[in-house]
Amino acid sequence: MLTVPIDTQILFAGILFFLGLIGLLVRRNLVFMLMAIEIMFNSAGLVFIIAARHWNQPDGQVMFIFILAVTAVEVAIGLALILQVYHHFKTLDVDAINNLKDDR
């Protein structure tokens, strides 16, 4: 079985995380931003899996199940919020939704 060194695995998770972060920063559409957040979540989950594999402990796997549950909940709430935002502002452009901004 081909074993990938742990550094490479972590690096892969890191790249995934930064891809998510960059997606979050460059996209203005709220749906895409939510998707980028999902990617970041998954990269964090991946690190848990890697750690569990590395030390041969089940805790990491368990943690990932938790993360999946949290992500599912987050997506449900996030999508509901996005629906409401769209309903209210008729746009999903995050830069246009700045009503709480300091007006000075």
Added chain:
Amino acid sequence: MKSIIALIPALPLLSFLILVLFGGKLSRKVTGWIGAGSIGMASLLTMVVGINFINALPGLKSYTVIVWQWMHAGNLNADISFSLDSLSLIFCFVITFVGFLIQIYSIGFMAEDEGYRRFFAYMNLFVSSMLILVLADNILLMYLGWEGVGLCSYLLIGFWYKEPENGTAARKAFIITRIGDTAMIIGIIILFVNFDTFNIQDLMHQASAKWATGSTIAVVTAFLLLSGALGKSAQLPLQTWLPDAMAGPSPVSALIHAATMVTAGVYLIARTNILFSLAPIVQAVIATIGALTLLVAGFSALGQHDLKRILAYSTISQIGYMFLALGVGAYSAAIFHFMIHAFFKALLFLAAGVVILVLNEEHDIFKMGGLRKKMPVVFWTFLTGSASLSALPLVTAGFYSKDAILWFAYSSDSGGIVLWLAGIVGAFLTALYSFRMIFITFFGEAKTEPVLKEGKLMTIPLIILAVLSVVGGFIELPASMGTVHIFSGLVNNTLPGVVIKNVENVEWLFQLISALIAMSGIYFAYRFYFKKPKYMETFRHSRLNHLFETGFGFDKIYDTIIVNPIVWLAEIDKKDIFDLFNISIANLALLGNRVLSLTENGKLRWYILSFAIGIALILTFMINK
């Protein structure tokens, strides 16, 4: 039975509370009768208490009733306790009885006023405070009453607060009396620090036991208390507030600024006479101030054209007589003049109030005239009051009271011919300005037509007071005519009698002179103001008259040396120099706020980026460790 004296100040206080708390629900009629009735009840109680007290004399000279403990901390001990002796009895009688008549009058006088309930509430609070002042057993409770009457005086001078100048007059009265009050509380504290008690009797006993006559501390303390008395009683040099205080309604001027409150200074000095006898210099100062005040105010009264201001200066002048009597140690003469003055001066103010009301708020006597036929009751009562004020011989009470003062000013141990001369000149002035008022206001041709008719509620108190200002004198007749000593007999149970120096008893001669002086004053008034008004017209435009009219320019002097510099300082301080440091701190914080609020630009992605950078920085530092 004795504890009934606590009810005397409590009744007006109760009606004050009723009027303040539930007054909105009461009709005007009920309001008026609660206001007057409570003082009427207090007056009845005073008479009952007084008769019992006089019957118990001379066995029982004073008694004390402790109502409750007021404050107790260490050796500081003060109770709400009242004590009755002949001095406080006389003051109580005058306050409640004259106060009752004035309240009855007010029901008619204030009938159309929108502040009807407020007026009666304040008046009741005033009467209550004044009664606390004269009945107080300890000097701290007395000071409570003292400040209470000052407060009510302020509130009632500024009663018609919609006119800004009334508010100014009220503040002036308050601030000037405050100067005296501050000196007085310092005096009280000195007494307490030295003797560890507030009880007036104990203080006086200890003072006479421990302080030598003429010692510095006695002189200083007496002088501080005197300052309080000068402020309250509008004596030189703190007299300027009283003429302006006439901005209040006439019943207020009658009750507070003629009959009762302004004589609180007389009461204070009489009450603490033992302390003053330890300071002969201060005694001499009192007599001198009294003599000067009665002259200055007498001349000032000659130059006034506002009816109420004439009476105000006359009040200052008459209280000057009382101070003169106090200064020469003739306490009973001072208290006697206080009582008679309360009768006739309340009468004069009330009658003047009617005149002003009927003539539609006309204060200027030169625009009045010929009122003798139109309002005969007011004319005859006003005439009686003026006759009593000018000490018309034999028939009026004012003659007997003023004559006693004049005689003692000469014959007392500390008196002398100079004080007597000042008094006799003052007597001439008094007769002159009193009848100047009469001739200009009530004789001659009518210049303003009355707009309404005075009611019975107003005239009946006038008649009662007029009777009192005539017969009130017969309870104390000098040795040369009848020797009746009912009043001084009563007073001398509490206060020391006057010490007469070894002179020939020529009291009849002095009486003759003062009688002639009073008559000639009236005659001159008749010549100048009735027969030959031409002279009067020329005099009215002279500079001397201007000097009199401005009350010898005291206001101007005080404005120049005290008020204006303080206003100037205030103008500078308005720029808040000392606040610059604090303001700069606030500005710095504001600047920081401006800069930081730039980052709050409403761009969600910008927030995420700064978030990420922040986390990256923190992680970098943590890993480097």
